[in-house]
Amino acid sequence: MINVNKYLILTLCLWTLLSPVRASSSFHSSGYIETEQGIEGELISWWSFDEETGRSALDEIQLVKDSIYGSFEYVPGISGNAIKLDGFRTYIKRDRYDLDQLEGAFTVEAWIALASYPWSWSPVVDCSYERLKGFFFGIGPQGQVGFKIGAGNSWLDITGSMNIPLRKWTHIAAVFEPGKNISMYINGTNVSSVDIKGNFVPQWGGSLTIGRNNGAKTWNEPQFTTSSAYFFLDGILDEIKISSLAKTGQELSDEYAAVGDKPVPALSNRETLPVGPTGSGSFGAFYTRLNYYKEWDDLWRVSDVPDLFVRFDQSPVQFVFWRGTSFNPCWVTENGIWYTNEWLETWGSDVVSCAEPIMDRHCRYSHVRLIENTDARVVIHWRYALSDALYDFVAISDDGRGEWCDEFHIIYPDQxxxxxxxxxxxxxxxxHDWVEQIVVLPPGKYPEDVIERESISLVNMSGEVQKYSWDRDLEIPMPEPAGANMSYVHLNSTYRPFFILSPDPVETVEGTWESPYFRTYASHMARAGYRPDPVPSAYGWWNHWPVAQVPGDGRWVITPDRPSHFNLTTFVQWKDYEYTDQKRTRIMLQGMTDKKADELVPLAKSxxxxxDMKITSDAYKGGQYDQSERAYLMEKTDQGNSDPCSFVLDATGESPLINPAIIIKNWGGQRASLSINGEAIAEGEDFRQGIRKGTDGEDLILWIRLDRTEAVQFILDPAEGR
Incomplete structure (x- = not known):
């Protein structure tokens, strides 16, 4: 008998230790205030995230550890810890979650702090099945709070009348009362209440997910439909609870008020797109890793040198090739405004929407490499495929390889x-679309924050200028001034981007024009149903690029919660520089300037x-000007001859000499000394040189800061070189 009693006592002790703890006071041990009723047994599930349990999240009521997938971090929350989800791949899942305890009324609630809104509806809790059974409680693409549930013979979809803010702690709740109503609350305030009929229809034996849909969805956008898509929450979650009672508005309001001052959510800073370090300030190109914010950076399986940027020693601008833009090069102003002259783009029935390098979000095909890097110039090669957002190549019917582009960017110290x-x-x-003028924005910025309303000036070779203003009466054609071949962008910065094209007539597969063809793009030009109504900006403004990792195209911005871009022009066309059976080549002069638009004309003429170049040394030949290099090309014909190289550049008002570059093939390994019109020029800011080593010899590359409209004599002496 004594042994039996000992056995019963031991069993009772073990049962007490292993049973879920039910607190009887109004405070949980973490310090978070609860209603007496909720603690005493009405909670069905509770994820507080206070315990750092590795790759699992503890349901403290059911004592189940749910699996965590993707990259996550425990951070300070409303009470104790919270979990930060990366917005790309992080979610929590229980393979089987029984809802048999939700036989009557129930409440689902959570604290949330979003870094960005989801691309489409993404759950805080999802235990639904095919819009028939179970429930979904989550956030919509504009910050709406939604509750979707099977009740009676219907699938009900309720959305709150208010959107939750970004980067602030917000309490959200949905209350279901069978046969009565569904009410939704934000920070204790009722934002929706709908009368209903019928009881909750649970999903038996299905899964539960937190932070991601529990099943793939179809994402319908006006320009691109994605099947089998998942949507992830980008932000922090804390104190997720499911309780088997209908909490009143007063109870929820009291819960919210009891927290008091809310902490600042531990969200990553995304307000500034990355640029290269300034370092010594020397001119040149540099491999580096341009980190943006931790959750995005952690996606990339790359080394410490995947990106490339060009730095200038005479100005604070940079020229950046970054994974976040699929290596599409961007000019960055002194105050951090990003601008690009786009890329090659095409379309057709063999691809979805369009084929262009920015669809290559993983940089599978797009890559960048440094070809030359001297004090005189930088040459960068960017290669990319024309594929769509599903990584299908365009135009494979010819030879099965699709279309590709090689871009060479030859950059000099004058930016x-x-x-x-x-x-x-x-x-x-x-x-093909060869150029669109595009401005890239970080989160929180509107187009109007970074550009003047008179956004573009077109200029012709006579110096005539026409400004185009982005207002309601802006038309698509840009006919003035006649023969325009230069574009100047009025960013809110000291240094502004420009490009210069050949003014010659155009006759290509794209069309026939008497001079380069320019056309605008503005939000009011988009067809109904394609753009939001009302539009948030006068500009065509999208966020499917840069940085985004979801397949998509043409997703208009409603709220600037993500990096985005807006267009100024589209389908700019000019003459081919070269044309063969398999390759088309075009060139442009581009850069940044602190001058006015009409002051581009002398540079264009140069x-x-x-x-013309006139060589006056017997040991050298050539002297042709190559527009595709922005350089004069010479060749040393007598390797044993050490006489100086002399030549004249016959500048005039119509053929000015501005910052010339000179390439002398087979020069040898020596550097050169320079005199201009008999005056020695010291190597430094105004005279730069480099030796290019190749398979056939060593070439001298020179860049000289000069602005002349009369003949100039140059003498290069290898004997005095270092």
């Missing part, structure tokens, strides 16, 4: 360079109508 675009095209030949 001006040549962009050479080589399109390897398939037949039958199709049209490139398009470069002064």
């Amino acid at each position: 001006v360079g040549v962009r050479k675009m080589e399109l390897h095209f398939s037949r039958p030949e199709r049209r 490139w398009l109508q470069a002064p």
